[in-house]
Amino acid sequence: MRKIIAPCGFHCIKVNHLSVSFGEQIVLRDVNLHIHCGSLNAVIGRNGAGKSTLVRAMLGDVSHGGDIEFRDTKNGRMQRLKIGYVPQSVNIEKNTPVSVYDLLASFESRYPVFLPKSRGLQRRIREALRIFEAEELLDRQVCNLSGGQLQRVLLSLAIMDEPNLLLLDEPVSGIDQNGMELFYDTMNYLKKHYDLAIILISHDLDYVRRFADHVVLLDQTVLKQGSVREVFSSREFERVFMEGSQERWHAKPAAEGGEWID
Amino acid sequence: MIDWTSWHNYGFMRSALLAILIITPLFGVMGTMIVNKKMAYFSDALGHSALTGIAVGVVCGVADTSLSMVVFAVVFALLLNRIERSGTASTDTVISVFSSCSVAVGLAILSKGGNFSRYSSILVGDILSITDSEILYLVIIFVITAVFWLLCFNWLNALCIHRTLAGSRRIPVAWMDSIFAVLVALTVMLSIKWVGILIINALLILPAASSRNLAANMREYHLFSVIFSMFSGVLGLVLSYYTNVATGPMIVIIASVIYFATYFFGSSCRE
Numbered sequence: 001m002r003k004i005i006a007p008c009g010f011h012c013i014k015v016n017h018l019s020v021s022f023g024e025q026i027v028l029r030d031v032n033l034h035i036h037c038g039s040l041n042a043v044i045g046r047n048g049a050g051k052s053t054l055v056r057a058m059l060g061d062v063s064h065g066g067d068i069e070f071r072d073t074k075n076g077r078m079q080r081l082k083i084g085y086v087p088q089s090v091n092i093e094k095n096t097p098v099s100v101y102d103l104l105a106s107f108e109s110r111y112p113v114f115l116p117k118s119r120g121l122q123r124r125i126r127e128a129l130r131i132f133e134a135e136e137l138l139d140r141q142v143c144n145l146s147g148g149q150l151q152r153v154l155l156s157l158a159i160m161d162e163p164n165l166l167l168l169d170e171p172v173s174g175i176d177q178n179g180m181e182l183f184y185d186t187m188n189y190l191k192k193h194y195d196l197a198i199i200l201i202s203h204d205l206d207y208v209r210r211f212a213d214h215v216v217l218l219d220q221t222v223l224k225q226g227s228v229r230e231v232f233s234s235r236e237f238e239r240v241f242m243e244g245s246q247e248r249w250h251a252k253p254a255a256e257g258g259e260w261i262d
Numbered sequence: 263m264i265d266w267t268s269w270h271n272y273g274f275m276r277s278a279l280l281a282i283l284i285i286t287p288l289f290g291v292m293g294t295m296i297v298n299k300k301m302a303y304f305s306d307a308l309g310h311s312a313l314t315g316i317a318v319g320v321v322c323g324v325a326d327t328s329l330s331m332v333v334f335a336v337v338f339a340l341l342l343n344r345i346e347r348s349g350t351a352s353t354d355t356v357i358s359v360f361s362s363c364s365v366a367v368g369l370a371i372l373s374k375g376g377n378f379s380r381y382s383s384i385l386v387g388d389i390l391s392i393t394d395s396e397i398l399y400l401v402i403i404f405v406i407t408a409v410f411w412l413l414c415f416n417w418l419n420a421l422c423i424h425r426t427l428a429g430s431r432r433i434p435v436a437w438m439d440s441i442f443a444v445l446v447a448l449t450v451m452l453s454i455k456w457v458g459i460l461i462i463n464a465l466l467i468l469p470a471a472s473s474r475n476l477a478a479n480m481r482e483y484h485l486f487s488v489i490f491s492m493f494s495g496v497l498g499l500v501l502s503y504y505t506n507v508a509t510g511p512m513i514v515i516i517a518s519v520i521y522f523a524t525y526f527f528g529s530s531c532r533e
Binding site for chain 1: 294298411412413415416417419420422423424425426427428429430431433473474475477478479480481482483484
């Protein structure tokens with residue numbers, strides 16, 4: 001594991017003119033982002049705004065226009081961007097015989113998980129889990145973990161790969177209030193003690209308000225980005241979260257001359 | 263008084279035992295991933311495609327229909343895999359459509375002129391008729407699978423857990439899918455004559471499914487699955503000899519009993 005005490009502040013990630021369309025349907029157009037290491041960037045937007053598609057495009061899972069560059073601003077050199085992805089959940093049903101060790105080892109090593117555990121690998125996995133206070137989960141079955149525990153395991157997995165960018169799709173459910181506090185504390189710890197940038201797809205505006213350094217309001221394209229105060233007090237923010245979410249479902253009856261607001 | 267060692271005096275029984283000692287661990291190991299990847303339906307469809315493979319061989323005038331069967335199954339597996347990935351319709355519907363279509367074509371061709379009874383033995387299978395050179399094919403596919411498992415099992419497991427995450431870790435997701443599908447096709451086709459179309463899927467799925475009732479991690483999952491598979495295989499062979507019942511069904515009956523036993527044992531442990 002890389003032991004860097006603080007972010008260097010010289011790495012930056014630029015997303016240039018990113019666009020995605022599925023057939024005729026345009027999901028994202030002309031998305032531009034500029035992200036520095038050591039910062040927590042929250043992407044917010046209503047359902048269907050293209051947040052998850054942005055994640056998949058950045059991971060190269062869907063084909064997209066535009067490009068993503070990763071630069072060292074000190075010497076201007078381009079580097080290969082390593083993304084640590086933390087998905088919302090994993091595809092593991094009840095009763096699946098996959099332990100936390102199996103999960104991490106499958107992604108992290110070629111040493112087959114069906115053979116007796118490798119000592120060295122187990123030590124590395126333990127170290128990664130320890131960062132997120134999840135060491136005691138090593139031999140637990142993944143299907144029996146709570147939402148918060150699973151997220152800590154997935155974070156350990158992401159960090160083991162020494163990423164330059166941590167890309168998180170925040171779970172919508174399954175994590176209680178304490179879990180959320182712990183999660184955002186961990187994000188703070190990570191951005192201060194590791195040389196990486198964080199992009200968080202978030203569904204919880206309260207936490208974004210408290211913890212994010214940079215906020216991106218997304219709806220097909222970037223409607224507004226900047227500091228928490230800039231975005232939360234903008235007209236675009238109001239339009240998406242105030243009018244949109246409430247009045248859309250409370251249209252007046254047609255008899256009164258009202259109609260769906262969309 | 264039954265003589266419990268008499269079966270060993272027959273050459274065909276010794277060959278059958280050898281074949282079972284190769285097939286069952288192979289099925290046990292492969293089943294773990296088939297169940298994990300939810301491909302039970304897929305392997306079932308592959309088994310049924312054997313009929314079409316033989317029919318294609320007959321139409322094209324191939325002397326050895328085993329060859330046309332293997333080639334057809336590999337093509338069929340890759341095709342199913344591709345359709346599945348394109349995600350146009352729900353997978354089970356697509357597989358069902360292709361499977362029934364290929365079975366119908368196979369049956370139509372093979373039954374032309376009322377000759378189907380010539381091929382009916384493949385439905386139930388007959389492990390007692392296996393020859394040494396045919397055992398050699400099983401050894402080859404066994405070795406290939408073992409090597410693939412040692413080199414790539416973690417990748418397979420990773421893509422099962424989360425495809426996008428696996429892709430982001432530079433795991434060749436599409437290649438792994440295809441290679442695994444081909445491997446399943448080869449395994450099914452090389453053993454279908456001995457196990458039978460009707461029950462081959464049970465033998466692939468049951469040991470792994472039983473193992474899931476008890477196992478908590480991948481090491482136990484593989485170990486139990488191989489043990490259950492080999493135990494049912496050997497016991498099934500010996501019992502079928504003394505009861506004069508076809509071997510394949512006897513093996514599957516034992517494997518089913520193990521499944522129910524582990525199911526109840528597992529659920530009583532969890533409570």
